[in-house]
Amino acid sequence: MIDAALYLFGATLRNRGRRLMRQLRSPRYVIAILVGIAYLGLVFFGQRHGRPTTPPGPSLAAAGTLLLAAIVFKWWLFGADRSALAFTPAEIQFLFPAPLSRAQVLGFKLARNQLLVLVNAALWTVLFWRGGPGLGAVPHFLGLWLCFSTLSLHRLGAALTRDSLLQHGAQGWRRAWPAVLILLLYVAGAVLAWQRLDLPDAGPVGRVAALVTTAPLGWLLLPFRIPLAPLAAQGSSEFLAALFPALLLAGVHLLWVLRADRSFEDAALEASARRAELLARWRREGSVAAAPAGAGRRRLPLAAAGSPLTAIVWKNLTRLLRTVSPAFLVTLVVLTAIGIGLGAAERESRGELITLGGTLALAWAAALSLLGPQWIRADLRGELNQLDQLRTWPLSGTVLMAGMISSSALLLTIVQGVLGALGVWALALERQIPLPGPLVLALWFAGLGLLAGLNLVAFGIQNGAALLFPAWVRTDIRPGGIEQMGQHLLTAGVSFLLLLLFLAGPALVGGGAAYLLRPVLGAWALLAAALVASAGLLLEAFLLVDWLGDRFERAPDPGTD
Amino acid sequence: MIEVRDLTKVYGALTAVQGLSFSVAAGQILGLVGPNGAGKTTTLRSLAGIIRPTRGEIRIAAHDLTQDPIRAKGALAFIPDEPQLFDYLTVVEHLRFTARLYRQPDTVAGIPAMLAEFELSDKADALASELSRGMRQKLAIACGLLHRPAVLMLDEPLTGLDPLGIRRMKRTIAARAQAGAAVILSSHLLTLVEELCTRVLIIHRGERVAYGTTAEIAADRPELAGRGLEEIFLSLTGHGDGPSP
Numbered sequence: 095m096i097d098a099a100l101y102l103f104g105a106t107l108r109n110r111g112r113r114l115m116r117q118l119r120s121p122r123y124v125i126a127i128l129v130g131i132a133y134l135g136l137v138f139f140g141q142r143h144g145r146p147t148t149p150p151g152p153s154l155a156a157a158g159t160l161l162l163a164a165i166v167f168k169w170w171l172f173g174a175d176r177s178a179l180a181f182t183p184a185e186i187q188f189l190f191p192a193p194l195s196r197a198q199v200l201g202f203k204l205a206r207n208q209l210l211v212l213v214n215a216a217l218w219t220v221l222f223w224r225g226g227p228g229l230g231a232v233p234h235f236l237g238l239w240l241c242f243s244t245l246s247l248h249r250l251g252a253a254l255t256r257d258s259l260l261q262h263g264a265q266g267w268r269r270a271w272p273a274v275l276i277l278l279l280y281v282a283g284a285v286l287a288w289q290r291l292d293l294p295d296a297g298p299v300g301r302v303a304a305l306v307t308t309a310p311l312g313w314l315l316l317p318f319r320i321p322l323a324p325l326a327a328q329g330s331s332e333f334l335a336a337l338f339p340a341l342l343l344a345g346v347h348l349l350w351v352l353r354a355d356r357s358f359e360d361a362a363l364e365a366s367a368r369r370a371e372l373l374a375r376w377r378r379e380g381s382v383a384a385a386p387a388g389a390g391r392r393r394l395p396l397a398a399a400g401s402p403l404t405a406i407v408w409k410n411l412t413r414l415l416r417t418v419s420p421a422f423l424v425t426l427v428v429l430t431a432i433g434i435g436l437g438a439a440e441r442e443s444r445g446e447l448i449t450l451g452g453t454l455a456l457a458w459a460a461a462l463s464l465l466g467p468q469w470i471r472a473d474l475r476g477e478l479n480q481l482d483q484l485r486t487w488p489l490s491g492t493v494l495m496a497g498m499i500s501s502s503a504l505l506l507t508i509v510q511g512v513l514g515a516l517g518v519w520a521l522a523l524e525r526q527i528p529l530p531g532p533l534v535l536a537l538w539f540a541g542l543g544l545l546a547g548l549n550l551v552a553f554g555i556q557n558g559a560a561l562l563f564p565a566w567v568r569t570d571i572r573p574g575g576i577e578q579m580g581q582h583l584l585t586a587g588v589s590f591l592l593l594l595l596f597l598a599g600p601a602l603v604g605g606g607a608a609y610l611l612r613p614v615l616g617a618w619a620l621l622a623a624a625l626v627a628s629a630g631l632l633l634e635a636f637l638l639v640d641w642l643g644d645r646f647e648r649a650p651d652p653g654t655d
Numbered sequence: 656m657i658e659v660r661d662l663t664k665v666y667g668a669l670t671a672v673q674g675l676s677f678s679v680a681a682g683q684i685l686g687l688v689g690p691n692g693a694g695k696t697t698t699l700r701s702l703a704g705i706i707r708p709t710r711g712e713i714r715i716a717a718h719d720l721t722q723d724p725i726r727a728k729g730a731l732a733f734i735p736d737e738p739q740l741f742d743y744l745t746v747v748e749h750l751r752f753t754a755r756l757y758r759q760p761d762t763v764a765g766i767p768a769m770l771a772e773f774e775l776s777d778k779a780d781a782l783a784s785e786l787s788r789g790m791r792q793k794l795a796i797a798c799g800l801l802h803r804p805a806v807l808m809l810d811e812p813l814t815g816l817d818p819l820g821i822r823r824m825k826r827t828i829a830a831r832a833q834a835g836a837a838v839i840l841s842s843h844l845l846t847l848v849e850e851l852c853t854r855v856l857i858i859h860r861g862e863r864v865a866y867g868t869t870a871e872i873a874a875d876r877p878e879l880a881g882r883g884l885e886e887i888f889l890s891l892t893g894h895g896d897g898p899s900p
Contacts, residue, residue, distance in 0.1 A: 398755075409752055483735075483739040488729035
């Protein structure tokens with residue numbers, strides 16, 4: 095079995111290398127790889143010449159421990175990422191009917207996971223280790239390898255155990271209740287430890303750091319500190335002392351996984367089928383986001399009569415509504431609550447807290463202009479693999495592109511509008527805006543127009559890139575290599591430059607209007623500037639969408655016979 | 656209803672379809688057959704407006720597909736062999752969305768009947784991702800038929816259907832033709848083509864090798880007299896065993 099596995103890994107590596115060499119004949123790959131290498135080189139060079147690595151302080155160690163605990167609880171409560179269990183269809187075809195024991199097949203899977211773990215540990219060492227008084231590169235690598243291996247084994251074990259429970263008829267809550275009980279135990283431990291803390295001068299971060307080591311929570315969190323301890327070691331002797339428990343923990347995990355192989359085949363087949371389904375969905379829809387069972391209950395109304403453009407917007411927003419992960423929303427709410435909690439703890443007065451909240455909301459609204467077009471993909475980028483179908487629709491290219499682009503732009507503008515309203519309201523409440531109320535309100539409305547224009551242009555650029563250069567858009571859900579990183583950097587860089595180019599005209603005209611009208615209108619010249627700039631951006635967006643519609647109709651054929 | 660003149664499609668050095676001309680009148684069902692790689696899918700995709708022909712003219716319901724694509728596409732329905740659905744929309748939402756795309760609000764009232772015809776009534780609120788392959792195929796066809804197209808093009812329409820589904824699908828296709836639609840049916844199932852189609856277009860290496868009813872095709876080639884479509888097809892595509900004694 096070991097011979098066969100080594101042969102398979104070796105042959106796969108060799109053939110991938112050959113394929114890469116063949117791909118290098120294409121200038122697109124050469125450019126992408128060069129950019130990827132240059133980026134990695136810059137990061138590596140920056141690390142070598144940056145601050146040397148220092149062992150993590152108590153705050154960082156506490157954060158790491160809590161993060162690890164959060165990840166593990168997430169696996170047990172909501173199910174582990176079962177891709178760790180998945181085999182490729184070819185592996186199932188060859189390995190499962192072969193005269194191999196379950197342990198051998200599972201061993202094959204673990205060995206393949208180890209390849210990934212080793213590569214990741216090496217990459218993290220190269221990228222994040224900077225020399226200095228802390229650990230050397232080799233112990234750093236070993237610490238990372240042990241930590242990642244333990245996590246990988248735990249994920250596999252959690253997936254197998256949850257599957258075993260499922261096979262025994264334990265559904266939903268019945269599968270999760272032991273994990274919920276243990277979580278409640280941790281919460282109780284945290285409350286008890288919090289009551290025992292006596293750090294009146296420490297800030298919230300210092301208190302949390304102390305909490306992680308205070309009994310009884312400190313004892314409960316020990317299994318999460320052990321894998322991280324080698325990385326937090328101050329020197330060689332401390333590292334060696336931390337290494338033994340970490341190795342022991344990894345060994346226990348290995349035994350657990352190997353002994354839990356009773357339900358291995360079924361779980362692996364199910365995970366493999368799930369991966370195949372994701373791949374198929376990616377090919378069909380360009381996205382792996384799936385509508386979970388029951389998602390059909392989340393509805394948006396669609397009138398029987400009306401423009402096809404609004405129907406396209408409805409379709410794309412329905413997709414987003416049904417595929418957005420509840421876990422993502424929960425994470426967002428929890429992170430916001432933590433942020434507000436930490437902010438509240440350090441603020442003296444309610445007024446300061448409101449000002450902080452308002453400033454954060456406005457900062458988020460502004461940051462989303464850059465991040466939103468990358469995150470929200472309720473547009474053509476999600477339908478690239480269904481171009482055949484889109485081309486049979488009795489619509490002009492302009493209507494289709496307008497529907498696609500405005501779906502994402504509308505959503506982002508609404509989110510930004512709400513954040514902006516909250517921010518303006520909070521700052522106005524604390525009298526932080528030195529402008530008259532009616533002007534602030536008018537500026538908020540004008541800002542919506544400005545953001546709508548900006549978002550239409552930004553999503554137009556992203557959709558244009560997908561339409562005109564589909565080969566540069568990711569077509570596989572498997573992790574990509576350096577060339578994919580280079581491609582992503584190049585497309586992101588060019589998109590950003592294009593956005594700046596589109597912004598330049600309206601910004602100049604708006605700025606000019608403000609300069610010229612200020613003597614006459616005073617502060618109200620700001621409104622005039624915003625309106626002029628909005629009009630400029632909306633005009634640019636209209637022209638861009640029209641041009642993209644034309645390109646859609648004339649685009650090269652989506653495929654050959 | 657469908658008029659194709661000198662349809663040619665070239666991909667680089669490869670000529671996928673060469674000078675294809677044919678027509679399908681209202682009520683007719685044309686069987687499009689050919690070996691793998693003959694150019695059937697290219698022909699269908701050109702007729703559906705998915706790809707642009709290199710040369711030639713396509714008229715759908717009297718509208719030039721190149722000059723007036725929106726009206727031409729509004730009159731046709733193309734159902735590919737692999738159903739293309741939105742996994743995140745329910746069955747009934749697919750139909751409502753189709754009604755909006757084709758600007759046919761009155762067809763919304765006919766959705767329950769359409770669901771019943773395709774045995775999808777109890778799946779009306781199921782997401783497309785929750786449907787079996789056969790049901791996905793039925794939904795794709797229901798979406799195609801909702802706007803009562805004058806031209807219907809089907810690529811391997813029976814793939815994934817159970818025997819009962821096959822029988823009903825054949826009835827549906829025949830009924831649409833009887834109602835006046837021009838139908839093009841591409842399939843490797845020559846018995847299906849023989850059973851349903853009024854005329855046959857056989858293409859090989861991108862070119863037309865035969866066109867007409869089975870009897871007309873055989874009449875042009877005395878050695879094929881009395882043969883079934885399968886033998887005619889194999890003979891014309893260079894795989895025949897020659898006339899049997």
